[in-house]
Amino acid sequence: MFDNMLLGLHALADPALLLAVLIGVVGGVVIGALPGLTSTMGVALLIPVTFSLPPQVGLAMLGGIYCASTYSGAISAILLNIPGTSASVATMLDGHPMAKSGEPGRAISLATFASCIGGMVSVIALLFLAPQLAEFSLRFGSPEYFLLAVFGITVIASMSAGAMEKGLIAGALGLILSTVGTHPLTGTMRFTGGVPTLFDGIPLVVSLIGLYSIPEVIDLIDRAKGTQSGAAGVDKTSPFGTLRELGRQKFNLLRSSLIGIVVGIIPGVGCSVGGFLAYDAAKKGSKTPERFGKGASEGLVASETGNNAVTGGTLIPLLTLGIPGNPVTAVLLGGIMIHGLRPGPELFTTNADVTYGFIFSLFLSNLLFVPVGLLLARYGLRVVQVPAGILAPLILSLAVIGAYSLRSSVDDIWIMLAIGALGWGMAALAVPRAPLVLGLVLGTLAEGELARSLALVRGDLGAFAVQLVTRPVALVILVLCVSAIIHGIIQHRRNSKMLE
Amino acid sequence: MTTRTRDLIFASIALVLALAIAITAFGYPVGSSYFPRTLAVLMGVLAAFFGTRTLLAPGDDATRVPPLNLTALIAAFGGIAAYVVVLQLLGYEIATYLFLFLLMFWLGAVGWLKSLILAVAFTALLNVIFFVLLGVPRPDGLVF
Numbered sequence: 001m002f003d004n005m006l007l008g009l010h011a012l013a014d015p016a017l018l019l020a021v022l023i024g025v026v027g028g029v030v031i032g033a034l035p036g037l038t039s040t041m042g043v044a045l046l047i048p049v050t051f052s053l054p055p056q057v058g059l060a061m062l063g064g065i066y067c068a069s070t071y072s073g074a075i076s077a078i079l080l081n082i083p084g085t086s087a088s089v090a091t092m093l094d095g096h097p098m099a100k101s102g103e104p105g106r107a108i109s110l111a112t113f114a115s116c117i118g119g120m121v122s123v124i125a126l127l128f129l130a131p132q133l134a135e136f137s138l139r140f141g142s143p144e145y146f147l148l149a150v151f152g153i154t155v156i157a158s159m160s161a162g163a164m165e166k167g168l169i170a171g172a173l174g175l176i177l178s179t180v181g182t183h184p185l186t187g188t189m190r191f192t193g194g195v196p197t198l199f200d201g202i203p204l205v206v207s208l209i210g211l212y213s214i215p216e217v218i219d220l221i222d223r224a225k226g227t228q229s230g231a232a233g234v235d236k237t238s239p240f241g242t243l244r245e246l247g248r249q250k251f252n253l254l255r256s257s258l259i260g261i262v263v264g265i266i267p268g269v270g271c272s273v274g275g276f277l278a279y280d281a282a283k284k285g286s287k288t289p290e291r292f293g294k295g296a297s298e299g300l301v302a303s304e305t306g307n308n309a310v311t312g313g314t315l316i317p318l319l320t321l322g323i324p325g326n327p328v329t330a331v332l333l334g335g336i337m338i339h340g341l342r343p344g345p346e347l348f349t350t351n352a353d354v355t356y357g358f359i360f361s362l363f364l365s366n367l368l369f370v371p372v373g374l375l376l377a378r379y380g381l382r383v384v385q386v387p388a389g390i391l392a393p394l395i396l397s398l399a400v401i402g403a404y405s406l407r408s409s410v411d412d413i414w415i416m417l418a419i420g421a422l423g424w425g426m427a428a429l430a431v432p433r434a435p436l437v438l439g440l441v442l443g444t445l446a447e448g449e450l451a452r453s454l455a456l457v458r459g460d461l462g463a464f465a466v467q468l469v470t471r472p473v474a475l476v477i478l479v480l481c482v483s484a485i486i487h488g489i490i491q492h493r494r495n496s497k498m499l500e
Numbered sequence: 501m502t503t504r505t506r507d508l509i510f511a512s513i514a515l516v517l518a519l520a521i522a523i524t525a526f527g528y529p530v531g532s533s534y535f536p537r538t539l540a541v542l543m544g545v546l547a548a549f550f551g552t553r554t555l556l557a558p559g560d561d562a563t564r565v566p567p568l569n570l571t572a573l574i575a576a577f578g579g580i581a582a583y584v585v586v587l588q589l590l591g592y593e594i595a596t597y598l599f600l601f602l603l604m605f606w607l608g609a610v611g612w613l614k615s616l617i618l619a620v621a622f623t624a625l626l627n628v629i630f631f632v633l634l635g636v637p638r639p640d641g642l643v644f
Binding site for chain 1: 506513517525533536547550626634639
């Protein structure tokens with residue numbers, strides 16, 4: 001193995017590979033920072049470019065986009081309260097309040113370095129533990145997936161502390177919205193009103209754009225028309241000053257990285273869930289959980305570390321078993337096969353130079369997006385200085401083209417507008433939006449896997465319940481769910497007593 | 501409006517929504533709708549519980565919430581709706597340019613000339629990013 005690693009390390013001496021990583025990282029940072037553009041889009045668009053390149057150079061470019069775009073969604077999430085990608089929704093919870101209180105530079109620096117660390121730890125896991133961790137992913141069947149979705153849903157309660165019923169209602173609404181479209185097993189159309197665009201459900205990216213950008217723009221228009229005060233000034237925090245702050249959060253960084261890696265290994269779960277679970281764990285483990293949601297650095301660090309750690313985790317089942325963990329890795333799988341490579345043991349032996357070269361290029365990508373991201377953010381920080389009367393139309397036009405570009409459908413713009421109206425209503429009624437997003441993300445997984453689990457036992461609820469307690473991985477997740485619910489209830493009672 | 505009134509409005513809307521969803525969900529076959537049915541009932545129960553708790557809470561909370569600015573609301577939603585309609589008639593570039601120029605000019609952060617320049621520049625930028633670099637198919641207008 002170490003001989004193969006040296007072969008891979010040697011690939012980093014190739015200037016073409018280094019240039020490919022740089023192009024991928026720069027492209028990824030821009031794509032991730034712009035709401036409406038997704039990592040999947042970036043990777044899919046660059047695959048044809050890689051046809052004429054040697055395999056490790058092409059894969060290095062694609063890996064650069066993947067890592068960088070997962071991180072850079074934090075930039076617009078922090079500055080504009082609009083997630084650049086679905087991975088950065090949890091980042092908004094503390095990133096934007098920190099920016100609004102006059103520390104956007106500190107928020108972006110923390111997010112950048114935390115993402116780098118999360119990404120690097122996950123690549124280390126990929127490098128040394130890929131085959132062993134891949135075996136773990138095979139233990140996940142429908143009951144485990146269902147319980148994992150339930151565990152993710154318990155995070156809704158924790159995120160809504162202080163407004164628990166509102167958060168739970170928002171979460172339930174998100175879960176209901178995820179059922180719009182075709183039932184995963186029976187094919188029944190639900191809540192579509194006969195509109196063909198809704199047959200495939202409500203696209204998550206379009207929902208995120210509507211839910212967050214429309215209320216923000218209305219806020220900006222308010223400000224432009226002079227009914228609200230302006231944003232706080234730009235802070236001049238040195239990026240490297242935040243490294244000392246990160247040094248005090250070693251345990252948070254490690255825990256969030258591990259959560260992200262585990263989430264990434266399980267196919268079909270995604271970066272946004274990694275971010276949310278890491279955020280929730282940080283909140284539960286914090287001595288001052290009441291600061292979360294108001295600009296707590298631990299929350300920001302946890303979500304960014306968690307979501308970037310997912311990237312390396314998703315590559316573990318992809319490279320060892322050929323199982324893509326999310327849409328991006330599904331496209332990457334296409335890229336791998338186009339270059340004549342087959343996922344599996346042979347990728348780490350016969351094609352070791354390509355595979356290890358790719359893995360080491362991911363280290364480089366996670367390092368490179370730090371200066372590229374900080375440089376872009378330095379100009380991005382000026383966004384908060386742009387008059388609201390200019391920013392609002394720009395964001396709206398970006399939201400419209402972003403919503404359209406996902407499926408090249410004008411109907412998606414109307415969906416974005418409808419969800420935007422919902423988002424505005426929620427903001428006006430002080431209902432947290434993050435639980436709705438979590439419900440949207442997890443609903444399809446929860447319902448689909450519940451349906452499959454019940455189909456496997458021919459609808460016998462008793463047999464299904466027995467499975468949940470007799471399968472070892474399912475039992476562990478079930479215990480986690482129960483403890484999360486108990487913790488949520490205790491926290492809620494504590495908060496209620498404090499308010500009295 | 502006080503926070504109490506706001507919360508009561510939310511509880512009422514949530515309850516009505518839950519009822520509407522439940523009625524629709526119960527119209528689908530059981531095997532295809534146990535998930536939304538359960539969620540609609542849960543949502544309705546939570547809304548009723550929250551509304552009742554808010555009503556029964558001591559009525560001394562006079563915290564007022566900032567008033568809603570309906571002008572901003574109409575500008576945003578009306579603007580986008582008009583934008584999409586014009587986009588389908590006149591094509592992306594003309595619609596985007598008009599939208600940006602008119603909204604920037606109305607918001608008054610910059611004069612008409614700067615609004616014009618910014619509108620053209622940003623339309624061109626979006627065009628290059630999405631249609632040229634990313635290869636997104638341009639939406640067709642009826643005329644252009």
